[in-house]
Amino acid sequence: MPWWFWPVGLVIGVLLAALFDGPLSTFPAWPAYVVVLALTAGGLWWAGRIRLTVTADELLVDDARLPRAVVADVRELTAADKRRLLGVDAHPLAFVVQRPWIAGAVRVELADPDDPTPYWILSSRHPDRLVAALRATADQPA
Known part of the structure; x- marks a missing residue:
């Protein structure tokens, strides 16, 4: 992937994870950030590789x-x-x-x-x- 895909993808991941951190949420927000950002990073890595x-x-x-x-x-x-x-x-x-x-x-x-x-x-x-x-x-x- 080009270097600029990573910050853009991670910002989108943060925005997606923020959806789980609304005012009516009864769950802690940090697990959503960990899971969504890990999935985003894994998806970017997988999409950018060809062996x-x-x-x-x-x-x-x-x-x-x-x-x-x-x-x-x-x-x-x-x-x-x-x-x-x-x-x-x-x-x-x-x-x-x-x-x-x-x-x-x-x-x-x-x-x-x-x-x-x-x-x-x-x-x-x-x-x-x-x-x-x-x-x-x-x-x-x-």
């Missing part, structure tokens, strides 16, 4: 799986490349997992004649590490 995992056999992006055998090329994208590939040069069948608040991205070219998806574009806080991991597993013998 990218590279194994010897596949690339996993949340619940999507890409077999390593169909990866033709992988490269880190510059900010201009990312903007271009998500804008004017976007392919309608590309698989995109994009977070606007994350600057880095990786393009994974596919070589699967049975799949119409030409490439994957993945946001990553560490695109260099993702590229290195994909290239390292590609170089290892099967």
Whole structure:
């Protein structure tokens, strides 16, 4: 999540918890604040995470799986490349997992004649590490 989602979300959580602290309330207010703020923080954390995992056999992006055998090329994208590939040069069948608040991205070219998806574009806080991991597993013998 971008940093500013957190204060906005927590302010909304405080306002929601304040609903339980009305003049007619017979319960103490602090448990509502603890529960609502914990749920808000947990929800923000959960909504902002997508796990990218590279194994010897596949690339996993949340619940999507890409077999390593169909990866033709992988490269880190510059900010201009990312903007271009998500804008004017976007392919309608590309698989995109994009977070606007994350600057880095990786393009994974596919070589699967049975799949119409030409490439994957993945946001990553560490695109260099993702590229290195994909290239390292590609170089290892099967």
